[in-house]
Each structure stands twice: as C-alpha cells, then as structure tokens.
Amino acid sequence: MKLSDRINRSRPLATTAMHGRADALREAGEPVIDFSIAISHFPAPAAVREAIAHEAGRECILPYTDVGGAVDVRASLCAKLRAENGIEATPDEVVVTNGAKQALYEALFALTDPGDTVIVFRPHWPAYVTTAQLLGLRIVLADLPDSLTPEALDALGPARVLIVNNPHNPTGKVYTLEELGHLRDWAQRSSGHIVVDESYEHLIFNGNHTSLASLCDWRKLGVVTIFSASQSYAMMGWRVGFALAPRPLARAMHTLQGPITAAAPWLSQVAARAAFAGGRPGGMLEDYHARRDLVLDMLAPVPWITMAPPDSGPYLWGDIRALTSDTLGFAESLLEEEGVALMPGDALGVPGFIRIGYISDDIVTLREGVRRIVAYGEYLRAAARA
Structure with a gap:
C-alpha cells in the first residue's frame, strides 16, 4: 500500500510517543515512573463531577450540538472571558474543540496556505511544530529570549503566524505586560497573526497572567486565543478546550471541524462549562508549588544539572549539558x-535539556523517580571519568 507523501513526511508526536512507551512497559509489569508528560493526581473539580452526575441523571439521550459547541456553553465561556481575561466576545467567536490540539490545527489550517511561514519559539510544545509540518508550512524556530523586545521580534522576519505559549511550556515563563505590548505592536507592524496558547492560565506561582487579546483589538489584528481544561482543571482525559477567534476565522474553523469530528462530546461540553465557570481549582496550585520545590531541593546539590524555579506550569526544565548533550540517548x-x-529536550527543539512532569503519582513515587534520575546521572558521570 502506498501512503501519501504528506503522511510519510510526518512523525508521531514525541510527547505522546514517550508516554505510550512508558504505558506499554507498565502493562508488561515493569515498574516505570512516568515524568514524560503531566497527568495530574487531582480529580476534576467537584463542580465538574456534580454537573456530569446531574446531566446523566436528567437525560438518557446525549444530543448532537452545534459543531462549534452548544450556544449556552459558548455563552458561558464568553462570561468566563469577560470575568477572568478582560475580553469581550460573542458566542459566534468561540469554538469548542476536542482539546487544544484541535483548536491549534483548525486555526493554522484556516489562517495559512502551504509554504506560509510560522514562527515558533523554542523550547516548544512539540504539537506546534508537528501541526505546522502536517500543513506544509515553513517553520522558523527562534530561541525564546529571556525578555521579549521589539528588536528581538523584528529580527524574526516576516511571518503569517507567530505562535506564543503563555504561560510557557516547558520553561514556565509568564509574559509581562510590557512583552505582551511588544507582541501587539509586532502584529500591527507586520500584519502577522498571533496564535496564543493560554492552556496553563491558572497554573502560575509567580507573576500574573494577562491575555494578549485583552490588550489589543484582537479582531482587527487576527489574534487567536486557545484555552484548555486539561491542565488548569486537571481534566486531561475529558479532551475539551476552546478557541476565541474573530468571527470569520471562527466560522472557518467551524467549517473544518464539521467533517473532522463535529462537536465535542456533550458531556465534555457540560464539564467545560462547569470548569471554566469555577475559576482556579482550590488546593491544586499549592500542591504543585510544594512538589516543584521538593524536586528543586533534591536536584540543587547535583553538579551536572541546572534547573531554575519555573514561574508556572506542571513541568521542570533542566540543563544537563554538563553531563551530556545527547539528551535523547540519556532519556532512552x-x-x-x-x-x-x-x-x-531534543523533542522540544533544544538538545542538552530535559523536561520533568512532576504532578503525577504520589510524593513517594516522585521522590523515587528523581532519585533514579540522579543515580543514573552519577553513574554516567563516574563512567566518563574512568
């Protein structure tokens, strides 16, 4: 069978591939500790579970809804945008999706043609690059600067789309108001569009999250903002998120979603409505903060790793170039x-670094996993000296 050139040029998403391997080893009885992705040990918020129980008891039939989401669900998401993000929007500018990846794919599909340029900062969430490759886009990878300046943005060159992750996976960077202003000004100068992934908006330890769309005429500039329930509400398996986009683009995304998946499942929409109406889940952020500090304390004496405390997110990003630059080999x-x-780090565009998801399992397992990482690094270090 001959497969298409398009799919032959594609590769499996690195994050899901590593997680899949860990799962397969666990199924085979191996005691694997999986830090490759972030799966919260918290359940979905109580309001979500209560909403689902009520809905399941009220109806035996789960309906099809409008492809972009039930109107009342989209209206509730507009209320969330107004109250939490300072953005005024209407339901026809919201598209409910099967997670952030679908929102990203649809936005890029509708905004670009093959050969158009998309800029991605590295380290990056692998789906940004993989999606752009699927769509035949020209990808410009730029190092994420410590501080985003007009000069740094202008040096990127012209582009159809710039993808921004705020808060950032994996470094935990939270963009300042000044940096967001520079992004807005870049879009005005260049006529480029900005897709902003704000999936981790509630996982911030230091600083404050501000939506770019609240600081500009997002309709005129063509700013797309993506939200996900997965990490901010510990709802990974619910597969639900949404995108805010100018009306013509939202309609185009709606048109694309119809033949791909149609609407997100009704119960997932009910769950999203309850989650996004509930604000920040209580207790989760404090728990993550304590876990973050625990791992940092365990790694602080290790001479071959440098790891700064992230301002946000469920990941730690470590520089192990003092030990090896072959982080793919190290991980294997x-x-x-x-x-x-x-x-x-190779999977996220930066060899010589590793990403650790630290919010899964219990504290005993977390400690044991970090201990094994340190022990293996020390083994490699001793072997190199011998």
Missing part, C-alpha cells in the same frame, strides 16, 4: 536502565 537509557520516562 534512563527508561531502559532505571525505568523512568522523561522528555528529552
């Missing part, structure tokens, strides 16, 4: 020898 060997899965 670590999984084989120590039964710990983590994400090599």
Whole structure:
C-alpha cells in the first residue's frame, strides 16, 4: 500500500510517543515512573463531577450540538472571558474543540496556505511544530529570549503566524505586560497573526497572567486565543478546550471541524462549562508549588544539572549539558536502565535539556523517580571519568 507523501513526511508526536512507551512497559509489569508528560493526581473539580452526575441523571439521550459547541456553553465561556481575561466576545467567536490540539490545527489550517511561514519559539510544545509540518508550512524556530523586545521580534522576519505559549511550556515563563505590548505592536507592524496558547492560565506561582487579546483589538489584528481544561482543571482525559477567534476565522474553523469530528462530546461540553465557570481549582496550585520545590531541593546539590524555579506550569526544565548533550540517548537509557520516562529536550527543539512532569503519582513515587534520575546521572558521570 502506498501512503501519501504528506503522511510519510510526518512523525508521531514525541510527547505522546514517550508516554505510550512508558504505558506499554507498565502493562508488561515493569515498574516505570512516568515524568514524560503531566497527568495530574487531582480529580476534576467537584463542580465538574456534580454537573456530569446531574446531566446523566436528567437525560438518557446525549444530543448532537452545534459543531462549534452548544450556544449556552459558548455563552458561558464568553462570561468566563469577560470575568477572568478582560475580553469581550460573542458566542459566534468561540469554538469548542476536542482539546487544544484541535483548536491549534483548525486555526493554522484556516489562517495559512502551504509554504506560509510560522514562527515558533523554542523550547516548544512539540504539537506546534508537528501541526505546522502536517500543513506544509515553513517553520522558523527562534530561541525564546529571556525578555521579549521589539528588536528581538523584528529580527524574526516576516511571518503569517507567530505562535506564543503563555504561560510557557516547558520553561514556565509568564509574559509581562510590557512583552505582551511588544507582541501587539509586532502584529500591527507586520500584519502577522498571533496564535496564543493560554492552556496553563491558572497554573502560575509567580507573576500574573494577562491575555494578549485583552490588550489589543484582537479582531482587527487576527489574534487567536486557545484555552484548555486539561491542565488548569486537571481534566486531561475529558479532551475539551476552546478557541476565541474573530468571527470569520471562527466560522472557518467551524467549517473544518464539521467533517473532522463535529462537536465535542456533550458531556465534555457540560464539564467545560462547569470548569471554566469555577475559576482556579482550590488546593491544586499549592500542591504543585510544594512538589516543584521538593524536586528543586533534591536536584540543587547535583553538579551536572541546572534547573531554575519555573514561574508556572506542571513541568521542570533542566540543563544537563554538563553531563551530556545527547539528551535523547540519556532519556532512552534512563527508561531502559532505571525505568523512568522523561522528555528529552531534543523533542522540544533544544538538545542538552530535559523536561520533568512532576504532578503525577504520589510524593513517594516522585521522590523515587528523581532519585533514579540522579543515580543514573552519577553513574554516567563516574563512567566518563574512568
């Protein structure tokens, strides 16, 4: 069978591939500790569980809804945008999707043609690059600066779309008001569009999250903002998120979603309505903060890793170039020898770094996984000296 050239040029998403390998080893009885992605040990918020129980008891039939989401669900999301993000929007500017990835794919599909340029900051969430490759886009990878300046943005060159992750995965960077202003000004100068992924908006330890769309005429500039329930509400398996886009673009995304998946499942929409209406889940952020500090304390004495405290997010981003620049090899060997899965920086565009998801399992397992990472690194360090 001949497969298309399009799919032959594509590769599996690195994050899901590593997680899949860890799952397969667990199924085979191996005691694998999986830090490759972030799966919260918290359940979905109580309001979500109560809403689902009420809906299940009220009706036996789960309806099809409008492809872009039930109107009352989209209206509730507009209320969330107004109250939490300072953005005025209407239901026909909201598209409810099966998670952030679908929103990203649809936005890029509708905004670009093959060969158009998209700018992605690295390190990056792998789906940004993989999606752009699927669509035949020209990808410009730029190092994420410590501070985003007009000069840094202008040096990127012209582009149809700039993808911004705020808060950022994996570094935990939270963009300042000044930096967001520079992004707005870049869009005005260049006529480029900005897709802003704000999936981690409630997972902030230091600083404050501001939506770019609240600081500009987002309709005129063509700013797309993506939200997800997965991380901010510990709802990974619910597969639900939404996009805010100018009306013509939202309609185009609606048109694309129809033949792909149609609407997100009704119960997921009910769950999204309850989650996004509930604000920040209580207790979750404090727990994550304590776990973050625990891992940082364990790694602080280790001479071959440098890891700054992230301002947000469920990940830690570590520089291990003092030990090795082959982080793909390090990750493969670590999984084989120590039964710990983590994400090599190669998959996120920056070899020599590792990403650790620290919000899964219990504290005992977290400690044991970090201990195994340190022990394996020390083994490699001793072997290199011998």
